[in-house]
Amino acid sequence: MVATQEVTLPRNCTFSPTDWQALAPFWYPVAFSHEITPEKPYGTRLLDERLVIYRVSDGTIVVARDLCLHRGAPLSLGWIENDRLVCPYHGVQYDRSAKCVCIPAQPEATIPARLKLQTYPVIERYGLVWTRLIDNGSLPLPDMSEWDDPDYIQVLPPSVDINAAAGRQVEGFLDVSHFAFIHAKSFGEGDNPEVPDYPVEQTANGFRADYVSSVSNYAHGMKHLAPPDFSWRRLFEVWLPFTAKLTVFFPHGQLHVLNAASPVSARKTRLFVPICRNFDKDAPLQDTLDFNDQVFYEDKEIVEEQWPEDLPINLADEVHIAGDKSSITFRKRLAKLGLGRSFTA
Numbered sequence: 001m002v003a004t005q006e007v008t009l010p011r012n013c014t015f016s017p018t019d020w021q022a023l024a025p026f027w028y029p030v031a032f033s034h035e036i037t038p039e040k041p042y043g044t045r046l047l048d049e050r051l052v053i054y055r056v057s058d059g060t061i062v063v064a065r066d067l068c069l070h071r072g073a074p075l076s077l078g079w080i081e082n083d084r085l086v087c088p089y090h091g092v093q094y095d096r097s098a099k100c101v102c103i104p105a106q107p108e109a110t111i112p113a114r115l116k117l118q119t120y121p122v123i124e125r126y127g128l129v130w131t132r133l134i135d136n137g138s139l140p141l142p143d144m145s146e147w148d149d150p151d152y153i154q155v156l157p158p159s160v161d162i163n164a165a166a167g168r169q170v171e172g173f174l175d176v177s178h179f180a181f182i183h184a185k186s187f188g189e190g191d192n193p194e195v196p197d198y199p200v201e202q203t204a205n206g207f208r209a210d211y212v213s214s215v216s217n218y219a220h221g222m223k224h225l226a227p228p229d230f231s232w233r234r235l236f237e238v239w240l241p242f243t244a245k246l247t248v249f250f251p252h253g254q255l256h257v258l259n260a261a262s263p264v265s266a267r268k269t270r271l272f273v274p275i276c277r278n279f280d281k282d283a284p285l286q287d288t289l290d291f292n293d294q295v296f297y298e299d300k301e302i303v304e305e306q307w308p309e310d311l312p313i314n315l316a317d318e319v320h321i322a323g324d325k326s327s328i329t330f331r332k333r334l335a336k337l338g339l340g341r342s343f344t345a
Contacts, residue, residue, distance in 0.1 A: 007134065009048075010049040013048045014048055014266035015265075018338060018340060020047060023263065023337075024047060024134040025132055025134040026139065026240065026242075027131070027243075028046055028131065028132070028242070029129065029130050029262050029272045030044050030051060030129055031044060031053055031129045032156065032159070033127050034127070036061055038057050038083075040080060041053065041076050041078060042054070043074065044264075046131065046263070047263055047265070050065065050067065051063055051065065052065070052066040052074070052076040053129060054080055054085050056083040061124060062122070063129070064094075064098050064117040064118060064119045065117060065119075067118075068089065068090075069114065069117070070087065070092050070103075071089055071090065073089035074088075075088075075094070084101065085098075090103075091103075092104075094117055098117035098119045099115075099116045099117075100115035121135050125141060125144075126144050126274040127147075127154070127274055128260070142239040142243040142245065142258065142260065143237075143239075143245070144245060144256060144274060144276070146254075146276050147256075147276050149278070152276040152278045153276060153277060153281050153285075155274075155275040155277075155288050155292075157293065160300060161269075161270055161271075162261075162268070162300050162304060163267065164306065164309065165263075165266060165310050165311055166262070166269045167310070168303050168310075168311050169259075169261050169299070169303050170241075170261050171311060171327045171330055172303050173299070174209065174236055174326040175326070176195055176198075176213070176234070176323060176326070177195045177324070178302075179193075180192060180193035182298050182299060182302055185294070186219060186220070186291065186298060187216065187217055187295070188215070189215055192214060195323035196213050198210060200326060202329075203237075206238035206239045207329050208235065208236065208237050209235075209236040209238075209329070210233070210235050211233070211234045211235075216230075217232055217234075217250065217255070225251075226251055230251060233248070233249040234246060234247070235247040236326060240337060241337060242261040242263065243260045244258075245258050246259065250279060252279045253277060253278040254277065254278055255277040256275065258275070259271070260272040260273070260274075267310075275288065275292060312331070313334055313339055313340065315328065315331060315332070
């Protein structure tokens, strides 16, 4: 159970207070690194909180609440000047520590100590900017160490906006019994729908599911590239609450896909998917982008139509089969975080 602390919920928060406090201490990606420049601030949302992100000339990134405490203007509509974030309403300036250092209307006046932005921790990794809204102790970032391995090539597809709860999206990513149906046009095999048994191992920050089957991960038209009777191993690693990494063991190397679902609100998710592999290094990257796009949009179409819209934490609310080991474990671990039946309601 994640410890909670007294906080002020975002305005018009779509989460219950207890669920918001259970989710807020975890790391989520909120932007691509290349989106954050020293030229212009960037506005986004996480768990209904409006954030402004800006970078200063030495590369340092600041993530803060997108609110000028002078008259409530969104700072993401402002600009950056001499490493200072400038409010578009009255020109109030904030430095890299998010402290107000200039009020143009009264340049000689003492600046109120309260005129300082609420800031959040920042980590820049895997081509993404990560933050957490409650900093209540050490918490590891999801691991994709292969991203920095010189033996791998990196692919960073565009993010995917999903009108669905983050929990529903992640559970769909972990699901292995939908390949033959939802992914019939990309890589699924309609004549091979059976799900072999697979082990699930608990970890400190989530769990691992090690799935081996005969379903090829090659796209249709390329399945002949795999040796006959090749066993396809797919290792799923989950970092609660909403990040999962898939490692697919190909005949000549490994493919790693990080599914990092960032909950914009209770039923809106921005999905980031860094990918890296250590084979087919000379193959056109656009082919990888196109295939990834196809697979994730096949998932998006069904996830946005699921009902109830919120992921049922109570296992009795839906019927389960043996092949649902991963999703059952996922729901149980979310419940242990303190999420209730009204999760994202």
